[in-house]
Amino acid sequence: MIENKYNLGFFPTPLHVLKNLSEQYPDYKIFIKRDDQTGLASGGNKTRKLEYLIQKALDDGYDAVITAGAQQSNHCRQTAAACAKAGLECHLMVRGTKPKIYQGNLLLSHLLGAKIHFAGSAKKEVDYESLKKTIDAQGKKTYIIPIGGSNITGALGFVWAIKELKEQLNEMNIKIDYVFFASSSGGTQAGLVLGMELYGLETELIPIKIDKDDAIGMQLEETVLDIVKDGVKLLGIKKEYTLADVGVNKDYNQEEYGVLTDKEKYAIAILAKSEGILLDPVYTGRAFYGMLDCLKNKKIKPNSNILFWHTGGLPALFGYADGF
Numbered sequence: 001m002i003e004n005k006y007n008l009g010f011f012p013t014p015l016h017v018l019k020n021l022s023e024q025y026p027d028y029k030i031f032i033k034r035d036d037q038t039g040l041a042s043g044g045n046k047t048r049k050l051e052y053l054i055q056k057a058l059d060d061g062y063d064a065v066i067t068a069g070a071q072q073s074n075h076c077r078q079t080a081a082a083c084a085k086a087g088l089e090c091h092l093m094v095r096g097t098k099p100k101i102y103q104g105n106l107l108l109s110h111l112l113g114a115k116i117h118f119a120g121s122a123k124k125e126v127d128y129e130s131l132k133k134t135i136d137a138q139g140k141k142t143y144i145i146p147i148g149g150s151n152i153t154g155a156l157g158f159v160w161a162i163k164e165l166k167e168q169l170n171e172m173n174i175k176i177d178y179v180f181f182a183s184s185s186g187g188t189q190a191g192l193v194l195g196m197e198l199y200g201l202e203t204e205l206i207p208i209k210i211d212k213d214d215a216i217g218m219q220l221e222e223t224v225l226d227i228v229k230d231g232v233k234l235l236g237i238k239k240e241y242t243l244a245d246v247g248v249n250k251d252y253n254q255e256e257y258g259v260l261t262d263k264e265k266y267a268i269a270i271l272a273k274s275e276g277i278l279l280d281p282v283y284t285g286r287a288f289y290g291m292l293d294c295l296k297n298k299k300i301k302p303n304s305n306i307l308f309w310h311t312g313g314l315p316a317l318f319g320y321a322d323g324f
Contacts, residue, residue, distance in 0.1 A: 158191025
């Protein structure tokens with residue numbers, strides 16, 4: 001089942017050392033996994049999830065897709081591109097009202113042929129069903145992809161990603177002690193957890209929580225655990241998981257989702273000026289700052305090999321141009 005996917009990206013994505021940055025943090029050697037280079041409409045980690053989600057839509061006879069996110073959603077942009085390649089009609093439900101000028105990811109989603117529906121003040125509670133009924137009434141069969149592509153189908157993309165990473169590490173003859181990445185909708189984290197068990201990769205995951213804590217509704221750890229439990233059944237994994245196995249780092253999510261602060265701007269600037277690599281203002285900017293803070297304050301063991309999993313998002317920078 002892991003091999004049953006619709007090819008959308010260029011894999012394996014590059015894995016290399018951040019030489020200049022490592023010199024600034026001499027107690028650590030810092031590597032980066034470049035999922036910003038997956039190649040689908042400027043790249044990003046959602047390409048991995050969409051290879052499985054699009055394949056399922058095609059296998060089950062769907063001809064239209066609905067998903068949702070923020071106006072600068074990397075997931076929406078990559079879903080629009082995936083649908084264009086696979087010949088599926090794409091509908092995006094995005095938060096807020098229609099702007100006078102489309103910028104960043106919203107512009108790219110439009111250029112990729114997506115039909116964009118503005119949902120006003122809605123956050124993560126999305127009314128998919130009313131839109132689905134409207135589309136189905138036009139003779140379509142509509143497949144719903146959750147926010148971030150985060151269900152077990154999408155998470156398989158990151159189960160496979162661990163296999164890819166392990167092969168690269170073996171070829172380079174290095175061991176990674178800690179993996180930092182942005183965690184928001186939970187699918188990436190769940191896939192990594194499952195992949196580590198399935199392929200026997202020993203490392204410590206440090207997911208940096210991007211969204212501000214929500215006192216109402218399911219917490220991120222619960223969402224991740226639900227997906228992991230689905231994966232245990234699907235993949236025949238024997239290990240039993242609890243919330244303790246899917247913890248997230250909440251030291252850097254004091255600001256609301258998508259709010260650009262001096263911390264994100266600092267992280268974006270230091271990687272751009274030291275390595276010529278661009279982060280995004282929502283996910284990787286916040287997660288990369290968290291990693292740098294952990295290194296600066298030695299919150300993790302010195303003399304370790306560190307991997308930052310760059311999940312992409314470059315186009316969102318253009319939607320935040322007035323913040324820099």
